[in-house]
Amino acid sequence: MADGTITVEVSTQAAQAELERLRADNAALRREAHTWWTAARDAIKLREPLAPEVIEAAAAEAFGYEGGLQEVNLGDLLHFARVLERRHGIGA
Numbered sequence: 001m002a003d004g005t006i007t008v009e010v011s012t013q014a015a016q017a018e019l020e021r022l023r024a025d026n027a028a029l030r031r032e033a034h035t036w037w038t039a040a041r042d043a044i045k046l047r048e049p050l051a052p053e054v055i056e057a058a059a060a061e062a063f064g065y066e067g068g069l070q071e072v073n074l075g076d077l078l079h080f081a082r083v084l085e086r087r088h089g090i091g092a
Contacts, residue, residue, distance in 0.1 A: 042090075050088060058083040 050058075062080035 050084065054087055055084065058087055 062083045
């Protein structure tokens, strides 16, 4: 009968460990879901279009010159996009 008690005890310990693991997974998933929900909520906020002078200033900052967009490389365009996002209050 001692084996039955040990088996039950081991099963209870295994179940408790699994329960703790599931609780930790659940907490992590809840945090991730909240992060995604917040990102989705913030992404649908309507924003005012940027004024042309703001875009021109961002281009001057990104490309280092005033004026229209001439031939630029992909890295410059990505940097320009990040500058516009910051001016718009979005992005990193």
